[in-house]
Amino acid sequence: MAETKRIAILGGDGIGPEVVAEAEKVLKKTEELFGVQFETEHALFGGVAIDQKGTPLPEETLELCKSADAVLLGAVGGPKWDNNPKELRPETGLLGIRKQLGLFSNIRPAVIFDCLKEASTLKPEVLEGTDLIVVRELTGGIYFGEKFRRDTENGQEAVDTCAYNEKEVERIVRQACEVARKRRKKLTSVDKANVLETSRLWRETVNRIAADYQDVELEHVLVDNCAMQLLRRPASFDVIVTENMFGDILSDEAAMLTGSIGMLASASLGEGSLGLYEPVHGSAPDIAGQGVANPIATILSVALMYKLSFNWQEAGDVIENAVKKVLDAGHRTADIAVDKSKAVGTSKMGDLIVEAMVR
Numbered sequence: 001m002a003e004t005k006r007i008a009i010l011g012g013d014g015i016g017p018e019v020v021a022e023a024e025k026v027l028k029k030t031e032e033l034f035g036v037q038f039e040t041e042h043a044l045f046g047g048v049a050i051d052q053k054g055t056p057l058p059e060e061t062l063e064l065c066k067s068a069d070a071v072l073l074g075a076v077g078g079p080k081w082d083n084n085p086k087e088l089r090p091e092t093g094l095l096g097i098r099k100q101l102g103l104f105s106n107i108r109p110a111v112i113f114d115c116l117k118e119a120s121t122l123k124p125e126v127l128e129g130t131d132l133i134v135v136r137e138l139t140g141g142i143y144f145g146e147k148f149r150r151d152t153e154n155g156q157e158a159v160d161t162c163a164y165n166e167k168e169v170e171r172i173v174r175q176a177c178e179v180a181r182k183r184r185k186k187l188t189s190v191d192k193a194n195v196l197e198t199s200r201l202w203r204e205t206v207n208r209i210a211a212d213y214q215d216v217e218l219e220h221v222l223v224d225n226c227a228m229q230l231l232r233r234p235a236s237f238d239v240i241v242t243e244n245m246f247g248d249i250l251s252d253e254a255a256m257l258t259g260s261i262g263m264l265a266s267a268s269l270g271e272g273s274l275g276l277y278e279p280v281h282g283s284a285p286d287i288a289g290q291g292v293a294n295p296i297a298t299i300l301s302v303a304l305m306y307k308l309s310f311n312w313q314e315a316g317d318v319i320e321n322a323v324k325k326v327l328d329a330g331h332r333t334a335d336i337a338v339d340k341s342k343a344v345g346t347s348k349m350g351d352l353i354v355e356a357m358v359r
């Protein structure tokens with residue numbers, strides 16, 4: 001890594017700051033191990049930003065992110081803000097930051113650690129060989145279409161519009177094809193083309209773009225079937241590309257193949273080199289403040305940051321190997337522990353991973 005990298009750190013709400021604190025220990029350890037220095041700066045985002053600045057995504061937070069090389073994010077949201085008007089919910093900030101930074105591609109790898117097969121909901125023989133990535137379109141679809149309410153003779157009606165244009169589909173599919181090309185060269189496109197017009201355009205576009213990637217095997221699977229096949233034949237998937245909401249749902253499902261949502265890292269990327277890295281999970285209000293959250297998803301998101309934004313494979317591998325070593329040694333947070341009485345807390349898990357980081 002040649003020049004100093006600037007990392008914007010947004011802890012957010014609930015367990016967000018707890019897991020991000022562990023990822024920051026990993027950043028520090030990287031500095032020690034490789035003799036580099038990161039420039040890090042914290043900013044308010046989500047519910048805490050609403051409380052202190054009156055908006056989930058303050059201008060100064062957005063500016064900091066735009067000027068950074070990468071953004072590390074915890075999670076946002078929680079019951080405290082659930083009854084806010086819709087433009088003042090933490091999630092609005094999350095959609096806003098993705099859109100404003102142009103992060104249309106959300107990469108969510110479901111990495112199965114052998115020793116965690118016991119924690120998975122699936123039988124080890126079904127899981128055998130599972131290694132998949134969900135590539136989720138992140139700035140279009142029903143999340144971003146027009147939404148409104150109106151009065152009708154049957155009471156209020158609520159409308160959410162799902163729209164996709166060809167350019168939006170093309171760029172995510174191209175990216176997914178590139179990802180597949182570097183892996184096992186299999187692409188599964190997931191849609192609901194038997195019902196939705198957006199899915200029909202999606203499928204046509206996938207077929208057109210995939211024609212440029214003859215070395216990549218393509219299959220189309222309807223989303224309901226995919227939800228089922230993920231549990232039936234998870235090892236048959238390599239790269240799954242899908243629209244925004246389907247990707248949101250399928251990636252939480254894929255998390256359970258790994259043992260816990262606390263294991264799933266993510267990278268959100270656009271046309272430029274700026275990336276946003278966050279665990280797939282949310283602010284987990286049910287366990288926030290207890291020091292029991294699993295920090296591994298966030299720590300693995302730092303590994304993705306090194307690899308994808310800093311083009312620094314070696315440092316990413318150091319983190320991934322450390323996580324594997326700690327899990328192989330039998331250490332578990334409560335979410336992945338079979339014997340919960342032996343589980344370690346968030347901070348201890350972070351310390352163990354940092355100790356295990358070697359070049």
Ligand SMILES: NC(=O)c1ccc[n+]([C@@H]2O[C@H](COP(=O)([O-])OP(=O)(O)OC[C@H]3O[C@@H](n4cnc5c(N)ncnc54)[C@H](O)[C@@H]3O)[C@@H](O)[C@H]2O)c1
Pocket residue numbers: 015019074075076077078079091094261262278279280281282283284285286287292293294295297335
């Ligand atoms: N990217 C984000 O910031 C993001 C993502 C998802 C949900 N959310 C928000 O988070 C809030 C809570 O949402 P939810 O409860 O539906 O989903 P959640 O992911 O926060 O929690 C779902 C379940 O998984 C558990 N869990 C999540 N992360 C964990 C971890 N690291 N270690 C151990 N257990 C973990 C929680 O305790 C809970 O039982 C909502 O406001 C939601 O909108 C934010």
Ligand SMILES: CC(C)[C@H](C(=O)O)[C@@H](O)C(=O)O
Pocket residue numbers: 077091094095248280282
């Ligand atoms: C909190 C919510 C808006 C968000 C999403 O649906 O994108 C979350 O579930 C995620 O997966 O990052």
Ligand SMILES: [Mg+2]
Pocket residue numbers: 248249252280
């Ligand atoms: Mg989600």
